[in-house]
Amino acid sequence: MLSQTIQSARTVTIRGTRSLSALSLGSVPAGPPDAIIGLTDAYNSSTAPHKVNVGVGAYRDDSGKPYVLPVVKVAEARVIEKGLNKEYAGIAGIAGFVDRSLEFAYGKNSDTLKSGRVKGVQTLSGTGGLRIWGEFWKKFGGDGILLPDPSWGNHTPIFKNSGLNVETYRYFDYENSKLNIDGMLEDLSKASPTCVLLHACAHNPTGCDPDMGQWKAVSDVIKEAGHYTFFDCAYQGFASGDAEKDAASIRMFVEEGHDMALVQSYSKNFGLYGERVGCLSVVGSDADNAANIVSQLKICIRPNYSNPPVHGARIVEEVLSDAALEQDFRDQCKEMSERIILMRSLLRSTLEGLGSEKDWSHITSQIGMFCYSGLNPEQVDRLREEFDIFCTRDGRISMAGVTQGNVEHISSSIHEVTK
Ligand SMILES: Cc1ncc(COP(=O)(O)O)c(C=O)c1O
Numbered sequence: 001m002l003s004q005t006i007q008s009a010r011t012v013t014i015r016g017t018r019s020l021s022a023l024s025l026g027s028v029p030a031g032p033p034d035a036i037i038g039l040t041d042a043y044n045s046s047t048a049p050h051k052v053n054v055g056v057g058a059y060r061d062d063s064g065k066p067y068v069l070p071v072v073k074v075a076e077a078r079v080i081e082k083g084l085n086k087e088y089a090g091i092a093g094i095a096g097f098v099d100r101s102l103e104f105a106y107g108k109n110s111d112t113l114k115s116g117r118v119k120g121v122q123t124l125s126g127t128g129g130l131r132i133w134g135e136f137w138k139k140f141g142g143d144g145i146l147l148p149d150p151s152w153g154n155h156t157p158i159f160k161n162s163g164l165n166v167e168t169y170r171y172f173d174y175e176n177s178k179l180n181i182d183g184m185l186e187d188l189s190k191a192s193p194t195c196v197l198l199h200a201c202a203h204n205p206t207g208c209d210p211d212m213g214q215w216k217a218v219s220d221v222i223k224e225a226g227h228y229t230f231f232d233c234a235y236q237g238f239a240s241g242d243a244e245k246d247a248a249s250i251r252m253f254v255e256e257g258h259d260m261a262l263v264q265s266y267s268k269n270f271g272l273y274g275e276r277v278g279c280l281s282v283v284g285s286d287a288d289n290a291a292n293i294v295s296q297l298k299i300c301i302r303p304n305y306s307n308p309p310v311h312g313a314r315i316v317e318e319v320l321s322d323a324a325l326e327q328d329f330r331d332q333c334k335e336m337s338e339r340i341i342l343m344r345s346l347l348r349s350t351l352e353g354l355g356s357e358k359d360w361s362h363i364t365s366q367i368g369m370f371c372y373s374g375l376n377p378e379q380v381d382r383l384r385e386e387f388d389i390f391c392t393r394d395g396r397i398s399m400a401g402v403t404q405g406n407v408e409h410i411s412s413s414i415h416e417v418t419k
Pocket of ligand 1: 152233265
């Protein structure tokens with residue numbers, strides 16, 4: 001019977017005239033390209049010599065080239081030298097990596113960490129951790145999640161695909177290009193208890209973070225309203241250049257006694273984009289509660305991808321387990337963040353020097369990888385069509401793609417489309 005089926009399948013394939021299955025996929029429509037990946041494709045196919053990609057959120061050095069941190073090369077060589085095997089990691093990943101990762105985020109001296117109330121799993125970078133959290137929350141938390149408006153473009157599809165209803169709270173004052181703290185507090189206080197996603201630092205795409213006083217107010221409102229806090233931390237060390245400072249919001253929430261969850265990404269700060277290194281952790285009500293939650297996270301992970309990749313996690317573990325390498329990492333991460341801060345002031349001063357009368361102060365007041373420029377979709381289209389500068393239609397410019405060599409071209413083009 002089986003061989004008969006195979007035989008007829010062969011015949012049909014050879015003739016190629018009709019589908020063997022009654023459930024044909026012949027009518028599947030082409031999907032739209034991903035906004036950011038599509039942008040990179042368009043950039044790659046442009047032949048303009050002065051083309052610039054300021055769409056994708058990946059660090060570039062001052063000659064516009066992808067950058068591997070020297071400390072990552074050293075740690076990688078050490079990992080290879082160990083001659084480890086390529087067996088599967090456990091469902092929760094490499095335990096040593098998770099331990100170092102928790103210390104990195106919560107602080108080596110955190111009493112809460114020492115108490116055993118914090119436990120985590122390795123994830124497929126930040127994206128994988130967000131998705132696992134979405135599935136877990138749908139199973140044990142609730143039906144919805146509250147995101148800032150705006151947020152990283154992938155948040156909404158990740159959580160919708162996890163089966164959650166996605167709603168937003170006000171975050172950005174679009175008119176004045178700054179944080180809308182009053183709107184944020186009001187929306188959080190009025191919402192029924194749910195999971196609230198907060199960007200721990202370097203909010204993507206706006207580059208606007210609450211100051212510590214504002215974080216305290218957010219913590220109070222979340223407590224009062226009975227929400228559950230979920231931090232997304234994709235830029236620790238990259239935002240201010242100081243990984244301790246960038247973790248201040250997370251650590252304050254722990255101090256304030258929240259039960260909460262955190263997803264960490266090592267894409268930007270360690271430059272390990274394609275290695276897919278991340279960690280998802282929870283602060284439980286006690287050690288047993290944290291362990292129970294982790295056991296359920298593992299049940300979400302297993303049918304998704306079984307277990308995470310080992311190579312990148314071994315590199316991070318190597319760096320964070322060695323005081324000298326860790327210091328090198330902190331210095332090199334600071335250098336990346338300083339180059340970005342320098343490009344912010346150069347972009348702003350060049351625009352002002354060209355006589356632009358618009359207020360560009362937000363370019364230097366925002367932090368992290370992105371500048372939420374305030375350009376509208378038509379202006380972005382003109383940048384692309386007339387000047388070969390590629391950025392997303394919400395006007396988000398990746399400062400990592402700005403260099404001393406292209407800042408003049410970017411500034412004069414922005415000036416031209418905003419006159
Ligand atoms: C806010 C935020 N969260 C999560 C991620 C996930 O990145 P990755 O999956 O590369 O770790 C990103 C990447 O741009 C981000 O900006």
